[in-house]
Amino acid sequence: MRRIKLHDREFELAIDAATIDREIVRVAGEINRDLAEERPLFLSVLNGAFMFTADLLKLITVPGAEVSFVKVASYAGTSSTGRVRELIGLDEDIAGRTVVITEDMVDTGRSLAHLKAMLEERRAGRVLTAAMFHKPVALECDVTVDYACIALENDFVVGRGLDYDGLGRNLPDLYRVAE
DSSP: OOEEEETTEEEEEEEOHHHHHHHHHHHHHHHHHHTTTSOOEEEEEETTTHHHHHHHHTTOOOTTOEEEEEEEEEEETTEEEEEEEEEEOOOSOOBTOEEEEEEEEESSOHHHHHHHHHHHHTTBSEEEEEEEEEOGGGOOSOOOOSEEEEEOOSOOEEBTTBOBTTBSTTOSSEEEEOO
16 A cells, blocks of 8 residues: 555555564664673563564564563654653563663654663663664654664654554554655
């Protein structure tokens, strides 16, 4: 599909699934190399990152890797609300462990900054970030994406776990709002 309609908006194809898959393979290779001797906890940020986390973890060969989930929210419709709400928290003991936050998208960086601060309070050994997509031009917080698949412009996008008011997460490709 080249164009789709979700709710009241038209979207056009931005990045096909094969390109996204190649970048996830590349990032998984970097993580496997860098964390081969560690026991990392991959912390998936729901709802959007569940697809990226699943695709990534199928390629992770680090024997001690584990996964957990948190849910935070900072978006309503197509824009950030400017505040982060924690909806589901972390139960694991992370003291001294390497934690890899997996995000579908890092744009303003607010959610990521919130999570990093929370993990540091819980004495994580180190906190790294893997993001399927990131928007360097939209960053408002001083955060680093350690393992980035694809950089985007500041367009609103859906697909591959990203949604527009609940729709579009299931699409294997990435779509941007059509002008």
